[in-house]
Amino acid sequence: MTSAEKNYAQIEKELLGLGFACEKFHEYVYGATVIGETDHKPLVSLHKKNLFDLMPRLQRMMLRLRRYDLKLEFKPGKYLLVADTLSRAFDRSVKKINTEEEIKAHVDMIRQNAQVSDPMWEKVATHTKDD
Known part of the structure; x- marks a missing residue:
């Protein structure tokens, strides 16, 4: 994330992350219907809005996502177990393998x-x- 992106509003950061994920796994998600789970409820309603009703920065981000068949579903954070597990710090007390x-x-x-x-x-x- 660039220094400018660190100053984005939270919804913009969420959308930026979604765009990054789609582009990172383009070979797997392009052409398929992908169901994205998010704990950021405003992102779901933003995804359903008309592109012309959005601010220019959000329009650009949404345009990057238009090529994917993406369905967003809200799921409370306590039920996003994979994302929660992956966000935990690595346990450095584990012995190194010889x-x-x-x-x-x-x-x-x-x-x-x-x-x-x-x-x-x-x-x-x-x-x-x-x-």
Whole structure:
């Protein structure tokens, strides 16, 4: 979000976020009917308004959304579980994974379960070292 966009009114920020999401996932939402859930009730009524009744900035934002078949539904924030979960801070107390140990464990698992002879494993190891 640019410094100018940080000064937008809340409804403009909500509409900006909706536009960003549609453009980010364009390949998935273009041509399909998409139902968007929002906890910002004014956005639902704004979406239903005539384009000419809106302020110029909102008109531009709405024009970007016109190419999508978008249906907006109001859902109170306490029922938007996915959005609420994604907005939570990352738990930094989680231990870092030792990547080298994980790789060795994965290789050992593959080696135990794969039907490959020992000479073939040696050949693979030799060629891997050459890479």
